[in-house]
Amino acid sequence: xxxxxxxxxxxxxxxxxxVVTTAFLINFVLPGDPxxxxxGQRADEQSIQALRVQxxxxxxxxxxxxxxxxxxxxxxxxxxxxxxxxxxxxxVDKFPATALLAITAMFFSTLLGIILGIIAAIKxxxxxxxxTMGFALLGISLPSFVFGLLLLLLFGEIWKILPSSGYIxxxxxxxxxPMITLAFRPLSIIARVTRSSMLDVLNQDYVxxxxxxxxxxxxxxxxxxxxxxxxxxxxxxxxxxxxxxxGTFFVEYIFNWPGIGTLAISAIEKLDYPIIQGTVLLxxxxxxxxxxxxxxxxxxxDPKVKLS
Amino acid sequence: xNTPLLQVKNLITEFRSEERTHQAVQDISFSVERGKxxxxxxxxxxxxxxxxxxxxxxxxxxxxxxxxxxxxxTEQDGSQTDLLSLPEDKMRKYRGNQISMIFQEPxxxxxxxxxxxxxIMEAIILHENISKDEARHRVLQLMKEAQLxxxxxxxxxxxxxxxxxxxxxxxxxxxxxxxxxxxIADEPTTALDVTVQATILDLMRDLQKKHNMGMMFITHxxxxxxxxxxxxxxxxxxxxxxxxxxxxxxxxxxxxxxKGLLACRPRLDKKLHILPTVRDFMDENPDGSITAKSLAHAxxxxxVEHNIVSEEQINKRNEELSSLxxxxxxxxxxxxxxxxxxGLFGNSSEMVKAVDNISFDVKPGETLGLVGxxxxxxTTTGRAILRLVEPTDGSIMFKGQDIRSLSKHELKGxxxxxxxxxxxxxxxxxxxxxVGSAIMEVLNVHKVxxxxxxxxxxxxxxxxxxxxxxxxxxxxxxxxxxxxxxxxCIARALALKPEFLICDESVSALDVSVxxxxxxxxVQLREEFKLTYIFISHDLSVVKFISDRIAVMxxxxxxxxxxxxxIYENPQQEYTQRLIDAIPGNHSFx
Numbered sequence: 001x002x003x004x005x006x007x008x009x010x011x012x013x014x015x016x017x018x019v020v021t022t023a024f025l026i027n028f029v030l031p032g033d034p035x036x037x038x039x040g041q042r043a044d045e046q047s048i049q050a051l052r053v054q055x056x057x058x059x060x061x062x063x064x065x066x067x068x069x070x071x072x073x074x075x076x077x078x079x080x081x082x083x084x085x086x087x088x089x090x091x092v093d094k095f096p097a098t099a100l101l102a103i104t105a106m107f108f109s110t111l112l113g114i115i116l117g118i119i120a121a122i123k124x125x126x127x128x129x130x131x132t133m134g135f136a137l138l139g140i141s142l143p144s145f146v147f148g149l150l151l152l153l154l155f156g157e158i159w160k161i162l163p164s165s166g167y168i169x170x171x172x173x174x175x176x177x178p179m180i181t182l183a184f185r186p187l188s189i190i191a192r193v194t195r196s197s198m199l200d201v202l203n204q205d206y207v208x209x210x211x212x213x214x215x216x217x218x219x220x221x222x223x224x225x226x227x228x229x230x231x232x233x234x235x236x237x238x239x240x241x242x243x244x245x246x247g248t249f250f251v252e253y254i255f256n257w258p259g260i261g262t263l264a265i266s267a268i269e270k271l272d273y274p275i276i277q278g279t280v281l282l283x284x285x286x287x288x289x290x291x292x293x294x295x296x297x298x299x300x301x302d303p304k305v306k307l308s
Numbered sequence: 309x310n311t312p313l314l315q316v317k318n319l320i321t322e323f324r325s326e327e328r329t330h331q332a333v334q335d336i337s338f339s340v341e342r343g344k345x346x347x348x349x350x351x352x353x354x355x356x357x358x359x360x361x362x363x364x365x366x367x368x369x370x371x372x373x374x375x376x377x378x379x380x381x382t383e384q385d386g387s388q389t390d391l392l393s394l395p396e397d398k399m400r401k402y403r404g405n406q407i408s409m410i411f412q413e414p415x416x417x418x419x420x421x422x423x424x425x426x427x428i429m430e431a432i433i434l435h436e437n438i439s440k441d442e443a444r445h446r447v448l449q450l451m452k453e454a455q456l457x458x459x460x461x462x463x464x465x466x467x468x469x470x471x472x473x474x475x476x477x478x479x480x481x482x483x484x485x486x487x488x489x490x491x492i493a494d495e496p497t498t499a500l501d502v503t504v505q506a507t508i509l510d511l512m513r514d515l516q517k518k519h520n521m522g523m524m525f526i527t528h529x530x531x532x533x534x535x536x537x538x539x540x541x542x543x544x545x546x547x548x549x550x551x552x553x554x555x556x557x558x559x560x561x562x563x564x565x566x567k568g569l570l571a572c573r574p575r576l577d578k579k580l581h582i583l584p585t586v587r588d589f590m591d592e593n594p595d596g597s598i599t600a601k602s603l604a605h606a607x608x609x610x611x612v613e614h615n616i617v618s619e620e621q622i623n624k625r626n627e628e629l630s631s632l633x634x635x636x637x638x639x640x641x642x643x644x645x646x647x648x649x650x651g652l653f654g655n656s657s658e659m660v661k662a663v664d665n666i667s668f669d670v671k672p673g674e675t676l677g678l679v680g681x682x683x684x685x686x687t688t689t690g691r692a693i694l695r696l697v698e699p700t701d702g703s704i705m706f707k708g709q710d711i712r713s714l715s716k717h718e719l720k721g722x723x724x725x726x727x728x729x730x731x732x733x734x735x736x737x738x739x740x741x742x743v744g745s746a747i748m749e750v751l752n753v754h755k756v757x758x759x760x761x762x763x764x765x766x767x768x769x770x771x772x773x774x775x776x777x778x779x780x781x782x783x784x785x786x787x788x789x790x791x792x793x794x795x796x797c798i799a800r801a802l803a804l805k806p807e808f809l810i811c812d813e814s815v816s817a818l819d820v821s822v823x824x825x826x827x828x829x830x831v832q833l834r835e836e837f838k839l840t841y842i843f844i845s846h847d848l849s850v851v852k853f854i855s856d857r858i859a860v861m862x863x864x865x866x867x868x869x870x871x872x873x874x875i876y877e878n879p880q881q882e883y884t885q886r887l888i889d890a891i892p893g894n895h896s897f898x
Contacts, residue, residue, distance in 0.1 A: 205416040211366055212411075213404035213431040213482070216397075227421050302421060303466040 117194020139188025347537030531893025
C-alpha cells in the first residue's frame with residue numbers, strides 16, 4: 001500500500017513537471033508582447049524596452065526557464081503584469097469562491113445523479129426510466145451558458161425568486177443559480193453512467209445469489225449491486241470535479257462569481273502571463289491531486305485493484 | 309406414505325418476448341423426498357434451470373412468468389405451503405433459509421467486492437436473530453464443514469483470492485448457513501475440473517446425509533448424477549420424458565433421449581470411431597414432438613458395437629504415425645511469468661514457472677491430448693506455441709521453421725495455418741458482430757474466396773457443419789446458448805481450413821450431448837482435411853476419445869506421455885491415476 005502511494009506520488013510529480021514546462025512554453029507561443037500590453041498602445045519604444053529588461057523578457061529562453069523553475073520551487077509565481085499583485089496571493093484569494101461552487105455543484109449532482117441512475121435502472125424501460133433519461137439527455141445537450149441564462153431569466157428576472165448575480169457574502173441564495181447551472185450537466189452524465197453500469201451489474205450472477213439468500217430488494221441493490229456499479233461513476237465524477245475546480249468560465253462570468261474562471265478570462269484578455277501560468281499550474285495540481293485520490297478510492301471500491 | 313418435502317404440480321413457466329411466447333417448462337410434476345437427492349438431467353434449454361429458479365421464485369419478470377402450477381413445500385410441522393401463493397416478502401423468508409441454492413458459476417456467483425465471510429454471514433444475520441460474533445463463529449464452523457483450508461484467514465478474503473473449487477465451497481457454506489431442508493444445486497460442478505468436481509460431489513453427498521436434506525441436483529451430465537442422486541428425472545424441451553431410480557435409468561433406460569444421453573459420454577473401456585449422439589436415437593419434429601429411430605429399441609452396447617476401433621486398427625495407426633516426421637517439435641519450452649509487483653517500481657525477480665522445460669512432438673494428422681488440472685500449464689503451453697504468450701526459452705519448430713525466430717509479419721502468415729479454439733465461448737465472440745459477420749470477417753481479412761456471395765455460402769456451409777441453422781447467420785452472440793456459441797467459435801476457427809488446430813478446453817463448457825457432436829465433428833474434420841490437433845482438457849475421458857497420444861501435465865511439467873490407451877490402462881504416475889478416478893460415473897459405467 002505504501003509503495004503504491006509512493007509510486008503514485010512519483011507519477012504525479014513527473015506529470016507536474018511536464019505541466020510546469022508546458023505552462024512556461026505557452027508564453028512563447030502566445031501572440032503579443034506583454035511589455036507593450038502593460039504600458040498601453042501609446043507607450044514609446046524605449047520604455048517598452050526598459051520594461052522588457054526589468055521583467056527579464058530579453059534574456060534567452062533557457063535562462064528565463066531556470067529562473068522560473070527556481071522561483072517556482074520557492075512558491076514564487078511572480079507578479080501580475082496588470083495589477084502588480086503577487087500571483088499566488090491572487091489565486092489563493094479567488095480559489096475559495098470556485099471551490100465552493102465546484103464542491104456544492106458536484107455534491108448535488110453526484111448524489112442526485114446516482115439516485116436517479118439507480119431508479120432508472122430498476123425501472124428500466126418504463127415511463128420513469130424514459131422521463132429521467134430524457135431530462136438527462138437535455139442536460140447533456142444544453143450548453144451551460146444557455147441553461148444559465150435561461151435560469152437567470154426565469155428565476156432572476158421574471159419570477160424574481162433568486163438573485164441573478166453576486167457572491168454569497170450577500171447571502172446564501174446567491175449560490176443557487178450558478179450551482180444548479182453548473183450541476184446540470186454532470187448530474188445528467190452521472191445519472192446515465194450509473195444507469196448503464198447498474199443495468200450491467202443487476203444481470204450478474206452474484207445479484208441472483210444475493211436474491212437467493214432472501215435479501216430484500218433494497219439490500220440487494222444498495223449492498224450488492226451499487227458498490228460494483230460505482231467504478232465508472234467515480235471516474236466520471238472525478239473528471240468533472242477536477243474540471244469544475246479549475247474554474248468554471250462561463251458560469252462564473254454569467255453570474256459574476258469572483259472565482260478562478262473570471263480571473264483566468266481577464267488574464268487572457270490582458271496577456272497577463274504570470275496569472276495564466278498560475279491558473280494553468282493550479283489546474284494541473286487539481287487534476288493530479290484528484291486523480292491520486294480517485295486511485296485510492298478505487299482500492300476501496302474494488303479489492304482486486306489493490307496491488308496493481 | 310410420508311408427504312414429500314417438495315411437490316411440484318403442473319408447473320408451467322413461460323418467457324415472453326415481442327415476437328413470441330416460449331414455454332420453458334411445460335406442465336411438469338415431480339417431488340423431492342426429505343433426505344433424498346433428485347437429479348434433474350437434460351441439456352441446455354431443457355428447462356431444468358428454469359424449474360429450479362421457479363421453485364425459488366427467482367424467475368426474472370419480465371420476461372419470465374410462472375403461469376400455472378403449485379409448488380408445495382412441507383414445513384417442519386408437516387403442513388404444506390404453496391410457495392406460488394405467497395406474497396414476495398413472505399417468500400423471501402424461505403429463500404436462503406429453508407430453501408437454498410448453489411449456482412453453476414462459482415467465479416461469478418460471489419460478489420467480488422464483499423469478503424467471503426461477510427457473504428456467508430449475511431443470510432444468517434438476516435434469517436436468525438443472532439449477534440455478529442455468534443454469526444462469525446457459525447461462519448467459521450460452516451467453512452470448516454465445507455472443508456475450506458484455513459477458514460480463519462479465508463473468512464476475511466475476497467473471492468478473487470480463492471480458486472474455483474474454493475469459491476464453490478464458499479457457495480456451499482453459504483447455502484448451508486441456515487440449515488435448509490431443501491438444497492437446490494444448479495450444475496454446481498460443471499465449471500470445475502474433474503478432480504475438483506469429485507471432491508465437491510463427495511462434500512455435497514456428505515452434507516446431504518448429515519443434515520438429512522432434500523436435494524435437487526441439476527446437471528447435463530448423467531455421469532455426475534449417477535454419483536449423487538437417488539432418483540432421476542430426465543427433461544427435454546421443457547417436459548419430463550422419463551423418471552425413475554438411478555438403477556432403472558442406468559440399467560434400463562426407456563426413452564430414446566435418455567439412451568442418447570447415456571450413450572454419448574466418451575467411454576473409457578472402448579475406443580469408438582465416433583460417439584453416438586442423441587440424434588442417433590431420435591428425431592425432433594418441427595412441432596417439438598419426438599420420433600424414436602430404429603436404434604432406440606436396441607441397448608447401448610448394441611448401438612456402439614459396429615463402431616468400436618479394434619486393437620489392430622489402433623496399433624496400425626500408431627505405427628503409421630510414429631513413422632512420420634513430426635509436424636511440430638517443442639523442445640525444452642519454458643514460459644516464466646514475473647510475479648506481480650512486489651518492488652517499489654513493480655519490478656520483481658521472482659518468476660512463476662508456468663511451463664517448465666517441456667518437450668514433445670506432434671505428427672501430421674495426429675491428435676495429442678494435453679491433460680491436467682487448472683494451473684498445470686497446459687493452456688500456457690498452447691498459447692506459447694502460437695506465440696500468444698512469448699516463451700522464455702526453448703524452441704518450437706513447425707515444418708522445420710523455428711516459430712520463435714519469426715517476425716510479427718511472418719507470424720501473421722503462419723497464423724492462417726494455426727488456429728485456436730478457446731475455452732470460454734462467452735468472451736471470445738464480439739457481442740456487436742452478428743455470427744455471420746464474425747466468420748465473414750476472417751474470410752475477408754485473409755481474402756478467402758472470390759466474392760461476398762461465395763463467402764456467405766461458405767459460412768452457411770460451416771454453420772451447418774457445426775449444427776447451426778442458416779437463419780443463425782444474422783443473429784448476435786447473446787441470442788445463443790453457451791454450447792451454440794462454442795460451435796460458432798469452432799466454425800470461425802475452421803473457416804481458414806487450418807492445418808493445425810489447438811483446442812483449449814473447447815468442449816469443457818458444453819453439455820455432454822453437444823460435446824459428443826462437437827467431438828465427432830472434430831474427428832470428421834481431422835480426417836476430411838488432414839488436420840492435426842493439440843487437444844487440451846482437464847477431462848481424461850474426452851482426451852482419451854479424441855487423442856492418439858496423451859501428455860499428462862502437472863505443475864508446469866509433462867509427467868507422463870504415451871499412447872492414449874496405455875496412459876489409461878497402465879498409468880505410471882499416481883497423479884494420472886487420480887485424474888482417472890475423478891471421472892464421474894466411471895464406476896457405474898464401465
